[in-house]
Amino acid sequence: MGPKKKKVAEGPKEPLDAAPSTEPTVSRLAPLNKxxxxxxxxxATNLPACRDGSEPWxxxxxxxxxxxxxxxxxxAVTSVTPEPTRxxxxxxxxTVEIEAEDAGREDVVLKVVDKKNKEELLSCxxxxxxxxxxxxxxxxxxxxxxxxxxxxxxxxxxYATVTRKGSCIPRYIGCTHTALEIFxxxxxxxxxxxxxxxxxxxxxxxxxTEFKVSQANQDPASVGLPITPLSFPIPSxxxxxxxxxxxxxxxxxxxxxxxxxxxxxxQPFLFQGRDGAxxxxxxxxxxxxxxxxxxxxxxxxxxxxQPVGVSVLPLxxxxxxxxxxxxxxxxxxxxxxxxxxxxxxxxxxxxPTVDVSLQLCSSERPENFLxxxxxxxxxxxxxxxxxxKLGTIxxxxxxxxxxxxxxxxxxxxxxxxxxxxEPESYxxxxxxxxxxxxxxxxxxxLSLRKQASVLDGENRRLRxxxxxxEAEEAQAEAQETQNLGSMxxxxxxxxxxxxxxxxxxxxxxxxxxxxxxxxxxxLLLHQAQQPQAALLxxxxxxxxQMRALEDTVRHQEKVIQKMEHMLRDxxxxxxxxxxxEKPRPPEPSRQPPWPITGLPGPSAPGPPLGSKGENLPAxxxxxxxxxxxxxxxxxxxxxxxxxxIILQQQALPDLxxxxxxxxxxxxxxxxxxxxxxxxxxxxxDSARRWGREKQDLATRLQEQEHGFGRPSNSIIxxxxxxxxxxxxxxxxxxxxPLPPGSDTKLSKTADPQQT
Numbered sequence: 001m002g003p004k005k006k007k008v009a010e011g012p013k014e015p016l017d018a019a020p021s022t023e024p025t026v027s028r029l030a031p032l033n034k035x036x037x038x039x040x041x042x043x044a045t046n047l048p049a050c051r052d053g054s055e056p057w058x059x060x061x062x063x064x065x066x067x068x069x070x071x072x073x074x075x076a077v078t079s080v081t082p083e084p085t086r087x088x089x090x091x092x093x094x095t096v097e098i099e100a101e102d103a104g105r106e107d108v109v110l111k112v113v114d115k116k117n118k119e120e121l122l123s124c125x126x127x128x129x130x131x132x133x134x135x136x137x138x139x140x141x142x143x144x145x146x147x148x149x150x151x152x153x154x155x156x157x158x159y160a161t162v163t164r165k166g167s168c169i170p171r172y173i174g175c176t177h178t179a180l181e182i183f184x185x186x187x188x189x190x191x192x193x194x195x196x197x198x199x200x201x202x203x204x205x206x207x208x209t210e211f212k213v214s215q216a217n218q219d220p221a222s223v224g225l226p227i228t229p230l231s232f233p234i235p236s237x238x239x240x241x242x243x244x245x246x247x248x249x250x251x252x253x254x255x256x257x258x259x260x261x262x263x264x265x266x267q268p269f270l271f272q273g274r275d276g277a278x279x280x281x282x283x284x285x286x287x288x289x290x291x292x293x294x295x296x297x298x299x300x301x302x303x304x305x306q307p308v309g310v311s312v313l314p315l316x317x318x319x320x321x322x323x324x325x326x327x328x329x330x331x332x333x334x335x336x337x338x339x340x341x342x343x344x345x346x347x348x349x350x351x352p353t354v355d356v357s358l359q360l361c362s363s364e365r366p367e368n369f370l371x372x373x374x375x376x377x378x379x380x381x382x383x384x385x386x387x388x389k390l391g392t393i394x395x396x397x398x399x400x401x402x403x404x405x406x407x408x409x410x411x412x413x414x415x416x417x418x419x420x421x422e423p424e425s426y427x428x429x430x431x432x433x434x435x436x437x438x439x440x441x442x443x444x445x446l447s448l449r450k451q452a453s454v455l456d457g458e459n460r461r462l463r464x465x466x467x468x469x470e471a472e473e474a475q476a477e478a479q480e481t482q483n484l485g486s487m488x489x490x491x492x493x494x495x496x497x498x499x500x501x502x503x504x505x506x507x508x509x510x511x512x513x514x515x516x517x518x519x520x521x522x523l524l525l526h527q528a529q530q531p532q533a534a535l536l537x538x539x540x541x542x543x544x545q546m547r548a549l550e551d552t553v554r555h556q557e558k559v560i561q562k563m564e565h566m567l568r569d570x571x572x573x574x575x576x577x578x579x580x581e582k583p584r585p586p587e588p589s590r591q592p593p594w595p596i597t598g599l600p601g602p603s604a605p606g607p608p609l610g611s612k613g614e615n616l617p618a619x620x621x622x623x624x625x626x627x628x629x630x631x632x633x634x635x636x637x638x639x640x641x642x643x644x645i646i647l648q649q650q651a652l653p654d655l656x657x658x659x660x661x662x663x664x665x666x667x668x669x670x671x672x673x674x675x676x677x678x679x680x681x682x683x684x685d686s687a688r689r690w691g692r693e694k695q696d697l698a699t700r701l702q703e704q705e706h707g708f709g710r711p712s713n714s715i716i717x718x719x720x721x722x723x724x725x726x727x728x729x730x731x732x733x734x735x736x737p738l739p740p741g742s743d744t745k746l747s748k749t750a751d752p753q754q755t
Contacts, residue, residue, distance in 0.1 A: 007118050007119065007120070008061060008111060008113045008118050008119075008120055009071075009073060009118070010061045010073055010074055010077050010113070011077070011115075012059035012077060012078065012079055012080035012113075012115055013059070013077045013078060013079045013080075013092075027165075028165070028181075028268065028270055028366075028369050029165060029166070029167055029168065029169070029365060029366075030097070030165050030166055030167045031097075031167060032167050033099065033100050033101075033167065034097055034098065034099060034100055034167060035097070035098055035099075035100050035103050035128075035164065035165065035166055035167070036095050036096065036097050036098075036164075036165050037095065037096045037098070037108050037128060037131075037162060037163070037164050037165075038093060038094075038095050038161075038162070038163045038165060039062050039076070039093070039094055039095070039096070039108065039110065039160055039161070039162050040091070040092070040093045040160060040161040040162075040253065040255075041060045041062075041078050041090045041091075041092055041093075041094070041110070041158075041159075041160050042089070042090065042091060042159040042160060042161065043087070043088055043089040043090060043091075043159050044058070044087065044088055044112060044122070044156065044157060044158045044159065045086075045087045045156070045157045046086060046087070046155060046156045046157065047085075047086040047087070047088070047112060047121055047122070047156055048086075048121055048122075048156060049086070050114050050116070050117055050119055050121075051117065051119060052117070054084070054116070055084035055085065055086060056084060056085075056086060056112075056114045056119075056121055057080060057081065057083075057084040057085075057114055057115040057116055058080070058081060058085070058088050058112050058113065058114060058115070058121060059077065059078050059079060059080040059081070059090075059112075059113055059115060060077070060078040060090065060092075060110060060111065060112055060113070061074055061076070061077050061078075061110075061111045061113055062074065062076035062077070062078075062094050062096055062108060062109070062110055062111075063076060063096065063108075063109055063111075064096060064098055064106045064107065064108060064109065065106055065107045065109060065125065066102070066106060068109055074096075076094035076095060076096050077094065078090045078092035078094060079092055080115050091199075091255060091256055091293060093255060096108060098128070100166070100167070103128050103129060103164075104128075104129045105129075106128050107125040107126060107127050107128060108125065108126045108128060108162065109123060109124070109125045109126075110122075110123070110124050110125075110126070110141065110158065110160060111123045112158060121156075122141075122143075122156055122158060124141040124143070124158065124230075124232050125232070125233070126139070126141075126162060126230070126235070127235070128164060130235075130237060130240035131162065131163075131164040131240060132164070132240070132242050133164055133165065133166045133170060134163070134164070134165060134166070134169065134170075134179075134270065134272050135163070135164075135242050135250060135272075136161055136162075136163045136250060136251070136252050136253070137161065137162045137163070137228060137240070138159075138160075138161050138225045138226060138227050138228060138251075138253075139159070139160055139161070139162060139227070139228055139229075139230045140157055140158075140159055140227045140228065140229045140230065141157070141158040141159075141160065141230050141232065142155055142156065142157050142158070142229065142230070142231060142232070143156075143231065143232045143233065159227070161225075161253055167365065168364040168365040169270075169272065169361065169363075169364050169365070169366070170272070170274075170364070171273070171364055172272075172273050172274050173450045173453075173454070175273030175274075175278050175279075176278065176362070177273060177278040177330075177360045177361060177362050178272070178273055178278075178361050178362065178363065178364055178366075179270050179271060179272050179273060179277065179278070179360075179361040179366075180204065180270075180271045180277040180278055180358065180359075180360060180361070181268060181269070181270050181271075181358070181359045181360075181361060181369060181370055182202055182268070182269040182270075182271070182286065182356065182357070182358055183266075183267075183268050183269075183356070183357040183358075183359075183370035183371075183375050184200060184202065184254065184265050184266075184267050184268075184269070184288065184354065184355075184356055185264070185265070185266060185354065185355035185356070185357070185372065185375065186257060186262070186263055186264035186265055186266065186354065186355065187257075187262050187263050187264070187339075187352050187353070187354055188335075188336060188352070188353050188354065188355060189262070189346035189347065189348070189350075189352055189353070190261050190262045190346065190347055191260070191261055191262060191263075191344050191345070191346060191352060192345055192346065192347055193343065193344060193345055194260045194261065194263075194344055195260055196260055196292050196293060197256035197257055197258045197259075197260055197263060197292075197293045198256065198257050198260070198263045198290050198291065198292060198293060198308065199253060199254055199255065199256050199257070199290075199291050199292075199293045199304070200253075200254040200257070200265060200267065200288055200289065200290055200291075201224065201225065201251045201252070201253055201254075201288070201289045201291065201304070201307075202251065202252050202254070202269045202286070202287070202288050202289075203248065203249030203250065203251040203252070203286075203287050203289075204249050204250075204271050204275060204276065204277040204284065204285075204286055204287075204315070205247065205248060205249045205284065205285055205287055206245070206247065206249075206276045206279065206281065206283065206284050207247060207283040207284070208283055208284070208285040208287070208312065208314075209283060210247055211247065211248060211249075211285075211287070214247070214248060219248070221246075221248045222248045224289075224291070224304045224305075224307075225251055225253060225304065226248070226251065244274075244447065244451060245276060245447070246275070246276075249275065249276075249287070250271070250275045252269045252271075254267040254269075255267065256293040266372055268369065268370055278360065280315045280316060280317050280319060280320035281315075281316070281317070282316060282317075284314070284315040284316075285312050285313060285314050285315055286312070286313040286315055286356075286358075287310065287311075287312055288310065288311040288312075288313075288337075288354070288356075289307040289309075289310055290307055290308050290309040290310070290311075290339065290342070291304040291305065291306075291307055291308065292304075292305065292308060307341070308342055308343070308344060309339040309340065309341060309342030309344055309352070310339070310340055310341045310342070311337050311338065311339050311340065311354060311356075312340070313334060313337060313356065319332070319381075322381065323358060323359075323360060324360075325379075329359060329368070329378065330359060330360040330362070331357065331358055331359035331360065331370070331378045331379075332357070332358050332378055332379060332380070332381050333355070333356075333357045333358075333375060333376070333378040333379065333380045333381065334355070334356045334357070334358070334380075334381050335353075335355050335380055335381075336353040336354075336355070337353060337354050337355070337356050338351055338352075338353050339351055339352045339353065339354065357370050357375035357378055359378070532704065536700075536701070536704060539697045539700060539701070542693070542697065543694065543697050546690050546693060546694055549686075549690065550687075550690060553683055553686065553687065556679075556683070557683065560676060560679065560680070563676075564676065566634070567669070567672070571669070
């Protein structure tokens with residue numbers, strides 16, 4: 001434990017108040033290619049307080065170091081105590097499964113955790129590789145820092161039983177069978193003076209006489225569970241050592257049996273051939289010790305106290321032959337095995353009894369283990385033979401044991417006559433003792449030879465493994481050297497590639513910079529050409545407009561020339577010849593679209609036109625009408641051909657109106673001629689101006705084509721374009737009507753300018 005306490009995610013297991021199961025909960029063997037570690041957490045003492053100073057409410061979490069490193073949740077969790085305490089008692093059994101190949105690298109971590117704050121109160125890691133397979137270890141776990149404290153009694157202790165189980169039972173040299181399985185059923189009769197559940201410690205001792213002497217001398221290895229202290233964080237390897245032969249056996253602990261009135265366990269015990277469990281001799285025996293499960297509570301270190309009863313079953317050769325005599329299985333069922341040295345009484349006032357079943361396992365991976373149902377099918381041992389065996393053992397043990405054993409033996413063989421024992425002389429006894437000593441010495445020599453051969457084989461295996469490891473290390477070193485050379489070569493190639501790539505990147509960057517500069521120049525040129533393009537379009541529109549105007553002017557010039565020619569011909573012709581011309585009747589379908597002012601309309605029936613009081617002869621009047629019709633026809637023809645300007649003139653000759661009318665017509669003619677001259681001068685000025693503008697536009701176009709354009713920031717001052725024509729052109733003239741197509745052309749050329 002340290003000053004900083006970690007948080008734990010696992011929660012406690014809920015306590016179950018249901019009746020005990022009739023099937024064993026812990027499997028005897030692990031699955032193939034796997035191993036299981038069975039941990040029975042008994043209790044703890046002097047747990048530290050929580051960070052806030054409150055009493056802890058503890059439970060235990062068991063997981064492997066790989067699960068701890070990966071922060072995986074574990075299912076091996078015990079139940080929580082009924083109330084907060086610093087000296088809890090659990091008695092729960094949990095299992096942890098690991099891969100067989102990972103057993104040499106894994107540790108089993110036991111953590112005591114507080115339920116309220118999820119704080120880690122104590123943590124201990126037990127290496128799995130130090131545990132011998134199928135051997136139960138009873139540990140007292142405590143850290144070195146706590147053991148070195150000034151007050152040893154204040155140290156925190158955690159008591160647990162750890163058993164490592166493999167997928168098969170190892171077979172030892174000199175052992176016919178691999179294991180002896182004991183199945184404890186329960187007490188047969190209800191008890192009247194038991195108030196707490198009981199636990200059972202089962203062991204197979206090779207010499208019951210010496211075991212009783214050790215118990216009388218209060219040897220810790222023969223009383224209760226032999227506790228092995230284990231210090232942390234670095235436990236000693238010697239604490240995991242197991243002797244080849246143990247005179248006190250290898251005790252195994254059962255869970256508490258309930259109900260207290262008639263405890264039921266259904267607990268199997270598996271003893272290997274290495275423990276001497278398969279050696280049936282005259283002094284071997286199965287010893288079952290019964291303890292109260294609440295004797296460990298309080299501030300004292302956890303222990304089981306004194307037993308409340310003992311059951312002894314001799315394992316003689318005769319019992320071995322009886323077990324092999326059965327058909328199908330090598331087992332026996334012993335009914336009503338008495339519990340001796342006890343104060344427990346049944347309802348009938350007799351000593352209680354239990355049912356025990358035995359089975360020899362010959363295979364390394366047995367398939368049929370004892371269960372409550374399968375144990376009932378075993379043959380039952382004859383009570384008379386059992387009493388006879390007990391009597392023989394009682395007689396042979398009466399010399400070295402207390403009188404309590406004799407009383408218990410006599411109570412078992414009530415109503416049965418014992419076989420008379422033949423008197424033995426002193427020399428026979430000495431000879432028997434000598435023979436037993438020689439036999440034991442021979443067995444020890446054989447076991448030592450076997451152990452030496454096993455160690456020799458193990459040494460050879462270790463030497464071969466060491467040589468193989470050295471060869472592998474040399475090969476690995478050579479491989480590393482080769483890999484280092486190849487890595488250096490790859491590094492040089494990578495550096496060359498990096499230099500080439502760096503040069504290529506530099507070249508691409510320079511190319512990119514050049515292209516960016518070129519793109520900027522193109523963008524600037526495009527921006528400079530945009531106003532020039534707009535100006536060019538504007539000049540092109542003006543050029544089109546000028547062309548349209550030139551066409552109109554040419555058309556007007558033609559019309560004016562034609563009208564001048566007509567007026568010259570008409571003015572030069574003599575009057576009588578003009579009057580003698582035959583009138584041409586006007587076409588009825590071609591009437592002028594608008595009334596011509598200054599000309600008389602069509603003649604109507606009635607008196608002829610003229611001044612008041614004049615009487616014109618009929619032939620003169622007809623001549624005038626004919627001349628008028630001819631002039632109208634010519635004007636209509638000229639209007640339809642080129643839409644000339646219609647000259648307003650008087651249709652009446654000098655003969656009709658006299659001198660005043662003649663002067664009036666001459667004045668109008670002079671005005672028309674002056675008007676024509678003014679129009680001609682205006683057309684000449686317009687033509688000169690349009691010619692200059694056309695030449696300027698052509699010059700600019702050539703400059704644009706040859707790349708001598710003006711700068712974009714130059715200001716071009718154009719002559720003002722007057723959208724309104726001069727007064728003389730705007731005023732509707734009787735002499736200059738435009739052709740029908742010219743109006744549309746002028747409107748089309750004027751639209752872009754207005755836009």
